[in-house]
Amino acid sequence: MNTANERTPSGWEDITAADPTHSSRYVERFRALAARGTDIVGEARLIDAMLGRGSRVLDAGCGPGRTGGYLHDRGHTVVGVDVDPVLIDAARADHPGPEWLVGDLAQLDLPVTDFDAIVCAGNVMTFLAPSTRPAVLAGFAEHLAPGGRAIIGFGADRGYEFAEFLTDADSAGLTIDLLLSTWDLRPFTDDSDFLVAVFSRTLGPGTSTGPDA
Template sequence: MSERTPSQWEEIAAADPQHSTWYVERFRTLAAEGQDIVGEARLIDAMLGRGGRALDAGCGPGRLGGYLHAAGHAVVGVDVDPVLIAAAEQDHPGPTWLVGDLAELDLPARGVAADFDVIVCAGNVMTFLAPSTREAVLAGFARHLAPTGRAVVGFGAGRGYEFSEFLADAAANGLVVDVLLSTWDLRPFREDSEFLVAVFSRAQG
């Protein structure tokens, strides 16, 4: 069995053991100040019927999954960082929070059905993956969607993963583009956009 490739996030956390704690406190502070930290989740909520099933992929300390749970959805959150998962469990009880590598995503093996109505991957998570695992992550998203489910992935330009390469990887791993946006508040994507929010369906057949 080949050795697992650590994500760039794990490498950052290993180099700075306080990084994950800083990240948790950053979002707790923003929330306490009344900042809007759930804009992505509002879009996902609008895509779900009442009581939908959502996977928060790379959930961090749970800001999106917590909002979706409060809105009445069944939420599973997965993150590779146990510090972030512990914060999610503390701050947002209710969802199922799991420590796991998105490149090895196999929720049925952990007793969780792979039939999500929406998978959301926000917060530049795709750019923190080890480049060699990106396609495995996208293929895992496709496998975990319900037949009519959708995957929504957002990240910024200039982070080492060209939008064109990402879209080609998605197409090669079972995902079909429905909509391309440049913001989580539905502004259209253009060639010079500095951010991409891609909405995919699962390829049929």
């Protein structure tokens, strides 16, 4: 991961700076949900259904690892990145196997640049500093394999309008494949209060994504 002397803190970092117990409580909340048998991997099931076995997955804003951990257990190679070291420590403890990294999505620079899927769930996009959102989306495009897909989900009324997000994604080099209103494949409408957007990397004229590429 690249580092920089000056960077813009994310909204999540602002929250944890104001409340140092926030991350630990977040971890314990999801551990408690899992212990009760609550379904907390709906996002991961959708990603798994889109992939062949042994695919390369980037869990962007991975938190304590519920999505990436599930995908690893299904046979995929997973790298998870999150800005919060408390959440990364929890991911390493609860979901061994994936590569869990502390890092800023706005400065994403991984040695693997051909991920078959990049998943960004849990309203991560809305916790980013607004000035960094275009850079984050551009980083996703740069790390996506030809034929790979980026799947990003977040709710309405969180400070990032869906139309603005889709414009930013287009400018970053991501082409819309599908818009949904839930992680269980319900269609997106103008009245939807949640968006799951599936993108492919925008390719230049004459570029092929087929097996002979």
